[in-house]
Structure formats: C-alpha cells, structure tokens
Amino acid sequence: MLGLGSALLLTACGGSGKDTDGGVTADAGTDADAGGGTPGFNPLWIPPTLSGADLALSLAPSSKQLRAGAATPTYAYNGGELWGPTLLLTKGETVRIDVTNHLTEDTTTHWHGVHLPAGMDGGPHQVIAPGATWSPSFEVKNNAGTYWYHPHLHMTTMAQLNLGAGGFIIVRDAAEAALPLPRTYGVDDLPLVLTSRRFNADNSISTATIYGDYLLANGTPNAEVALPAQFVRLRILNAEIERAYDLGFADGRTFHVIGTDGGLLSAPVAVTRLLMAPGERYELLVDLTAEAIGASLTLQSFNRGQPFGFPGGETATSGEFGSLLNNTTFDVLRINVAAATTDGITALPATLVANTYWTAADATNARTLNITDMGPGTPFTFDGVGFDHATINQTVTLNAIEQWTVANGRIFGHSFHIHDVQFAIVSRSTGPVPEHERGWKDTFFVRIGESVSFVARFDDYASPTDAFMYHCHMANHEDGGLMGQFLVVA
Numbered sequence: 001m002l003g004l005g006s007a008l009l010l011t012a013c014g015g016s017g018k019d020t021d022g023g024v025t026a027d028a029g030t031d032a033d034a035g036g037g038t039p040g041f042n043p044l045w046i047p048p049t050l051s052g053a054d055l056a057l058s059l060a061p062s063s064k065q066l067r068a069g070a071a072t073p074t075y076a077y078n079g080g081e082l083w084g085p086t087l088l089l090t091k092g093e094t095v096r097i098d099v100t101n102h103l104t105e106d107t108t109t110h111w112h113g114v115h116l117p118a119g120m121d122g123g124p125h126q127v128i129a130p131g132a133t134w135s136p137s138f139e140v141k142n143n144a145g146t147y148w149y150h151p152h153l154h155m156t157t158m159a160q161l162n163l164g165a166g167g168f169i170i171v172r173d174a175a176e177a178a179l180p181l182p183r184t185y186g187v188d189d190l191p192l193v194l195t196s197r198r199f200n201a202d203n204s205i206s207t208a209t210i211y212g213d214y215l216l217a218n219g220t221p222n223a224e225v226a227l228p229a230q231f232v233r234l235r236i237l238n239a240e241i242e243r244a245y246d247l248g249f250a251d252g253r254t255f256h257v258i259g260t261d262g263g264l265l266s267a268p269v270a271v272t273r274l275l276m277a278p279g280e281r282y283e284l285l286v287d288l289t290a291e292a293i294g295a296s297l298t299l300q301s302f303n304r305g306q307p308f309g310f311p312g313g314e315t316a317t318s319g320e321f322g323s324l325l326n327n328t329t330f331d332v333l334r335i336n337v338a339a340a341t342t343d344g345i346t347a348l349p350a351t352l353v354a355n356t357y358w359t360a361a362d363a364t365n366a367r368t369l370n371i372t373d374m375g376p377g378t379p380f381t382f383d384g385v386g387f388d389h390a391t392i393n394q395t396v397t398l399n400a401i402e403q404w405t406v407a408n409g410r411i412f413g414h415s416f417h418i419h420d421v422q423f424a425i426v427s428r429s430t431g432p433v434p435e436h437e438r439g440w441k442d443t444f445f446v447r448i449g450e451s452v453s454f455v456a457r458f459d460d461y462a463s464p465t466d467a468f469m470y471h472c473h474m475a476n477h478e479d480g481g482l483m484g485q486f487l488v489v490a
C-alpha cells in the first residue's frame with residue numbers, strides 16, 4: 001500500500017485560511033475516483049468494509065506516507081495505514097467480534113454509541129493485553145446510523161487516537177432501507193472522518209498534540225473526491241482530540257441533516273452551518289443535482305471568530321493549545337461533480353423515520369453533573385472528583401427514564417458523551433435546542449457557562465459489577481479525569 005511513487009509535494013493546504021505549508025504528500029492508500037486528480041489534492045481514501053456475524057479486528061503498528069520523506073508511524077486496525085475498516089452491521093443480528101491486540105501496549109476497543117451490555121462495551125475496564133484477543137458478542141439493537149469504534153484505555157486514549165486507531169460502524173435496518181436515500185457505500189454514501197495531526201521533524205505524529213496542524217479527511221491530507229450529480233450522503237464523524245468544527249460550504253449553500261448520532265431524524269433539516277464536537281456524528285444530504293459535470297465545491301470549517309471557549313478558536317499557532325488551523329476557515333474536502341449514476345437519488349425525501357423521543361415529563365429521576373476546574377493547572381473534573389477506577393459515581397435503576405443535566409463552568413467548552421444509551425436533548429440554557437439536534441444523540445457540545453439536559457431510558461442491560469462510562473470526549477480532558485462511571489442495576 002505504501003510507496004506508490006506519487007510523493008507529490010503539496011503546499012495548498014488551508015484554502016481561505018492561513019497558509020499551512022508543511023510538505024504534505026499524496027495519500028498512498030486505496031482511493032475514491034477523484035476524476036483525474038486536481039493539482040495539490042489527494043484522492044479521498046475510502047475505508048474497506050467488514051460484515052457478517054463473525055468479525056475480526058486486529059490493532060497493530062503500521063505506517064502511512066503522509067509527507068515528503070519518511071513514512072509516518074501509525075496504529076491501524078486490520079492492516080490499514082491510518083484508520084480501520086468500516087463495520088457494516090444489521091439491526092437484529094447477533095455479532096461476535098474478535099479483537100486482537102498486536103501492539104506492545106495495552107488497549108481497549110469501545111463501540112461508541114452502540115447499546116450493549118457493559119461488559120461488551122470496550123471501555124477502560126475491558127483491557128486487551130499485548131497478544132491477547134477479546135471477543136465480545138452482542139445483538140445489534142441500534143437504529144440504522146453511523147457509529148464508530150476506538151481505543152478507550154484510561155490515560156492512553158489520546159495517544160492511540162492520535163496514532164490513527166479507530167473505524168466506522170454503519171448499522172443498517174429495514175426502516176432506513178425502505179427510504180429513497182443514497183446508500184451505495186463509497187459512491188453516493190461516504191463515511192467521512194475528520195481529524196488533524198501535528199508532525200515531529202522525523203514525520204512521526206506528535207501524540208501529545210491537542211490540535212493538529214494539518215486536516216485529514218479519512219486520513220487523507222488535502223482530500224478531494226468525485227461525487228455524482230445527484231443527492232449524496234455524507235456520514236461525518238469529528239474524531240479530533242479537542243477541536244470542534246463549524247462545517248459549511250464555501251459557497252454558503254444549504255444542505256440537509258438527515259441523521260444524528262443514533263439514527264435518522266423524523267425529517268430532513270435544512271442548515272448552512274453545522275457545529276460538530278469531538279465524538280459527534282451527523283449524516284447529511286448534499287444536493288448536487290443542479291451541478292455541471294466538472295464543477296467543484298468545497299466543504300470547509302468556519303473556525304475563525306468563534307466565541308470564547310470554542311475548541312480551536314484560540315489564536316495561538318503553536319504551543320500546547322496552538323495550531324495552524326486555529327481561528328481560521330480551513331478546507332475539509334473538495335468535491336468534484338461527476339456524472340450521475342443510473343439509479344441516483346434526485347429528490348429530497350419529505351420525511352424519514354418515525355421517532356418518539358423522551359421528554360422532560362417522562363423522567364422519573366434527575367441528576368446534575370457539574371464540570372469543575374479546581375484552578376490553574378488542574379484538570380477538569382465532574383463535581384470536583386477526577387476519574388477513579390474503583391469509584392462508581394452513579395447508580396441507575398434498570399428501565400428508569402432519567403434527566404441528566406451537564407452544567408459547564410466558565411473555563412472552556414466540552415463534548416459530553418455517555419455510553420449505553422441514546423438520548424434526547426430536552427433543553428439548552430443558552431437558547432432553543434436546534435432542530436437538527438432534536439434526534440437520538442450520545443454526544444453533544446456544551447458551551448462555557450451552559451447547562452444542557454437530556455433524557456434517556458436505561459434499558460435492557462443491567463450488571464451489579466460492570467460499569468458504563470460518561471466523560472468529555474475531548475481525549476485530553478478524558479485522560480485528565482473528566483470521566484465517571486455508572487452502574488445500571490436491576
């Protein structure tokens with residue numbers, strides 16, 4: 001896979017943002033058809049897929065030619081270079097996944113957003129030692145949607161994510177299959193994982209980096225993709241350590257959100273900008289039906305001029321919280337319009353699936369988690385208590401419907417994630433819950449000084465010993481102790 005000889009030296013990174021010349025070179029991975037190749041761009045890599053009832057993942061050291069000179073050492077699942085295969089699961093099937101650790105350090109593999117028993121969750125408790133195989137098995141109960149897997153070992157999540165360990169999970173079901181939506185993987189239905197990296201002088205990834213300097217789309221720097229002149233579906237994941245995105249198109253066009261973290265919305269929601277915090281997924285429809293063949297459009301992140309506390313809005317270009325992408329508008333993906341397929345989707349569906357969300361009135365118990373900071377130089381915590389493996393922070397009764405409120409302090413924005421459940425956001429103290437956020441969620445951005453409340457039903461899985469996690473999905477905050485655990489008990 002390496003060394004295809006296309007070590008094109010690129011300097012055209014960052015679009016309308018500042019020049020981030022860093023000698024980024026062409027992606028040597030499997031690529032999408034980029035319609036001949038635009039100078040300065042690399043074909044977007046599309047992850048291979050894995051499906052079936054018995055799946056195998058193995059995490060091992062790898063490398064990828066990302067820059068001129070030495071290849072960059074990485075971690076990847078299943079012989080990939082950076083990022084792993086997409087697992088295609090079907091609601092209702094029972095799967096077994098053998099996860100083998102070929103690293104020289106411990107890891108775990110967490111199924112983000114997937115509703116399953118705590119002992120199968122792959123959180124910090126399900127450690128896979130070097131050379132060992134962990135074999136969780138579970139029924140796929142989630143709605144059709146876009147989920148992901150990634151390491152979740154306390155204190156090493158940030159480094160292993162930075163090295164490239166992770167992959168998509170796409171769940172399919174009958175309700176989604178009945179809708180006129182794009183679903184040809186890699187053709188009109190693209191997984192798109194967004195992150196960024198900083199490189200050391202020897203081209204290795206700086207694993208302690210909070211904000212990378214170079215945007216990678218599916219591990220591809222300066223990515224472009226050819227998409228047919230019809231409605232196309234983008235399944236976007238923010239897999240950054242800490243940076244949030246405010247996505248939109250350079251031409252300001254409207255696009256539609258059709259899915260949130262836990263499945264399809266009841267109907268498409270028109271937006272021109274989309275805020276995504278680390279860990280969040282959104283499924284979008286982009287209308288290319290009126291585009292000329294050969295036209296191009298650019299997906300960007302409008303991170304310039306964001307309010308204080310927006311992750312990546314800092315002005316520093318170097319140092320611990322600095323980045324060449326900070327406080328800029330930068331390019332994420334160039335889309336080149338190609339000929340429509342014969343069976344392409346040419347109309348926006350008026351409705352999607354029937355959802356009945358939990359409301360505040362359904363909740364029979366309420367909890368509040370305060371995000372606190374003890375002072376300069378100390379890590380963020382929930383209610384002044386850092387994560388401790390030996391402490392159960394919350395105990396929930398099986399089948400309870402609860403309202404949880406995450407109340408942020410005044411230091412920084414955070415990305416709250418809870419395992420086990422998909423919930424409905426019922427209120428934001430800063431204003432109405434945006435329409436596109438009124439779907440099943442497992443992760444959300446909470447602004448400085450903001451309180452966000454959600455309602456979830458903790459059903460199906462109880463254990464007196466195996467805990468689920470809740471935490472900030474900014475991996476530096478999570479590793480620093482902004483994490484707690486809860487039991488669901490019968």
Ligand SMILES: [Cu+2]
Binds near residue numbers: 413414415472482
């Ligand atoms: Cu945080």
